[in-house]
Amino acid sequence: MAEIKIAAETRTEFGKGAARRIRRADKVPVVLYGHGADPVHLTLPGHQLMLALKGSANALLTIEVGSESHLAIPKQVQRDPLKGFIEHADLLIVRKGEKVxxxxxxxxxxxxxxxxxxxxxxxxxxxxxxxxxxxxxxxxxxxxxxxxxxxxxxxxxxxxxxxxxxxxxxxxxxxxxAPTEAQLEAELAEAEADLGIEHEPTDAEEAAAEGDAKAEAPAESE
Missing domain, CATH: 2.170.120.20 (Ribosomal protein L25, C-terminal domain)
Structure with a gap:
């Protein structure tokens, strides 16, 4: 797996308001942690991070912070439920040869x-x-x-x-x-009945019901 390098910036503002400002700038708030080090709060370019994680949810990232670089993998990624963009990410620091x-x-x-x-x-x-x-x-x-x-x-x-x-x-x-058409219709009808969904009878169903009623009615004596 190839390493993907991403330049990061340190983050000093926190809270929902700060997070919204970061996202408006097409960046993602990130927490980098692992190996006993204190968590580091960063921002990453949103489009670049999205492309890095598009091919693999376990992408190997090289996070460059100033003169330092850290090898990391995504541990938790939060996405907007409607638009799909990345809202926040937790990155776990790893080392070559280490098993995860x-x-x-x-x-x-x-x-x-x-x-x-x-x-x-x-x-x-x-x-x-x-x-x-x-x-x-x-x-x-x-x-x-x-x-x-x-x-x-x-x-x-x-x-x-x-x-x-x-x-x-x-x-x-x-x-x-594979279920038959009749089985699928029966399952659908059962599900609709459980939900209390009722359908108006079709013309064909009404005609059939009228025919059955006439057939079952007693004959009038002369």
């Missing part, structure tokens, strides 16, 4: 047998890896899988030097039979 525990995203490749549904039960998996060799993602193949097939954490191929930080039997991918 991180969540790595999982993607599926290939196609299951037609008529089956692939469910990604866990979109990421926790591993322990060297800070300078964190994988960007893991690919798991679902090619040719059928209902009942599963992929567990222990089935994910990890690079050398990395180990699972979760139970071996955690379910990653589950393959089930």
């Amino acid at each position: 525990t991180v969540d790595v995203r999982i993607t599926t490749v290939g196609e299951a047998v037609s008529g089956n549904l692939v469910v990604l039960e866990n979109a990421s998996i926790a591993i322990e890896a060297e800070a300078t060799h964190i994988p960007e993602s893991f690919e798991v193949s679902v090619e040719g899988l059928v209902a009942g097939d599963q992929i567990l954490a222990k089935d994910v191929q990890l690079p050398e030097g990395s180990t699972l930080a979760v139970d071996d039997d955690i379910l990653i991918v589950n393959v089930t039979g």
Whole structure:
């Protein structure tokens, strides 16, 4: 994983008002901490940080503060829920050769047998890896899988030097039979009933109901 260098500025203003002013200047308030050092409050260029984290949530960053530089990885990133820009970030100082525990995203490749549904039960998996060799993602193949097939954490191929930080039997991918149209309609109707949603009957449904009522009505005697 390549290191991404970002020049930082020290931050002396705090609070919500200061944070808003920082964001208006297209910068991000950041806290840098780790290895027993006191937390350092910084600001980073917002666009540059966003690009750095776009490719990988575990990007390896070199934070340059004046004449000093610190190797760090994102520990917690807060984003605007609507616009997606970064509002705040906590960065953890790491050292080359040091092992850290991180969540790595999982993607599926290939196609299951037609008529089956692939469910990604866990979109990421926790591993322990060297800070300078964190994988960007893991690919798991679902090619040719059928209902009942599963992929567990222990089935994910990890690079050398990395180990699972979760139970071996955690379910990653589950393959089930795709629901039929009738099953989907029944589930929708059940969900709507639970929510108290009622629909006006269609013309066809009203006509069918009238026909059933006439058929069940007793015949008039002459």
